[in-house]
Amino acid sequence: MEQRRADRIAEQLEELVFDGTFSDGDRLDEVRLAEQFGVSRTPLREAIQRLALSGLVELIPRRGAFVRQPGPVELIEMFEVMAELEAACGRLAAMRITDTALAALRDANTLCQRAVDDGDTDTYYAENERFHKIVYRSSGNAFLEQEATRLHKRLKPFRRVQLRFRGRMAQSMAEHETIVTALAAADSEAAAAALRTHVAVQGEKFHNLMASLRDAAE
């Protein structure tokens, strides 16, 4: 029963941090949250510890747990690492990907294209996620897949914002094609480069991200 409860609470707390109920710097009041969730402080503290380990909150001894949203610099750094992790997935996947996985990628891309045509951001977002998950899986390295998924999840709220900018979906879509082509050709270097470019926050994507951060702060 323990893991279950602490896990559920951790998940819900995570959600509360992501959806903005708690802003950067807010203190997570143990007693308040405990009675809100209808549990005692013990499982709630365990949940908070988990959030701390995943970096969402900072634990200051004898002071409490404070929500710690990444600032611009940290965010850029995280996207840079995400780009390198995805590049690594691509490099390995180019050697190891199966025909069925390739077919699944092409399928996801078809649905992505349809979403672009319809201007359907939500569907695009979902299929895009599926696309990347398949790439992670196709690296043939379960540990890498796990690490990539972890960071992907962490960056979720910030990635979503990016898609709202004009023309981003179409560009992203074109990059997906390049990635699939490289993977199909078993070209490790090309696949790695394509994925790195696709994920990296550079040029106008950088300015878009900064702009969205500024908006979120208000």
Add this chain to the structure above:
Amino acid sequence: MEQRRADRIAEQLEELVFDGTFSDGDRLDEVRLAEQFGVSRTPLREAIQRLALSGLVELIPRRGAFVRQPGPVELIEMFEVMAELEAACGRLAAMRITDTALAALRDANTLCQRAVDDGDTDTYYAENERFHKIVYRSSGNAFLEQEATRLHKRLKPFRRVQLRFRGRMAQSMAEHETIVTALAAADSEAAAAALRTHVAVQGEKFHNLMASLRDAAE
């Protein structure tokens, strides 16, 4: 006082897992460890949770915490990710490394060379670690540095074994030179490739690792 105690216990527990006091599959008995550390179960459970998050133990609900040493496959996978992370550090460091950091790398290499000449494994190990930490830092990406350091720490016990094989120190040393040369030339691709090769477990290194795992199992 809390973080302090739980942190200390987590560290000591980690040590106990690393130095073989606990083997793969052993259950971490809360009450036994609690009285051994002279604390109650509460802080000890928090420490165990941390180990679980870092992957050293597996938490099975209502069953307890079990030491989870990586098997051969998982180990290979982790080294593969380490190689990619270090390659990423190299790629970025080639563009961002400072002259003082380059000098520090050369200094570490000098001490490494001396250790090779003396056949001093311990000193080599220490300087080798310093070398890699400088590379991480020189990536100019604090998040990447943190992630690389985390995995590096996790693989520590397995890396150490590797150095004991004949000729490994000399070969590793030569690779260090190649890395520094690439970084000094600001050649991102060369630096990435050199670091990837240096860390990757391939060829005879693979067989060495398998052999050492077999030894450890007995």
Add this chain to the structure above:
DNA sequence: CCAGTACTTCTTGTATACAAAACTATTGAC
């Protein structure tokens, strides 16, 4: 003699109570 079930015991998970530290507010002094 073996297998299945019930019971006992041990262990985990959760709540609560207690201690220590930090923050706050109030009072007094300069």
Add this chain to the structure above:
DNA sequence: GTCAATAGTTTTGTATACAAGAAGTACTGG
């Protein structure tokens, strides 16, 4: 009037007590 110090309150950290589930054992039936 402002600053500082102290007392009180709030909150974290830890211990302990209690509840529930799992595992092992013993007993009974086939």
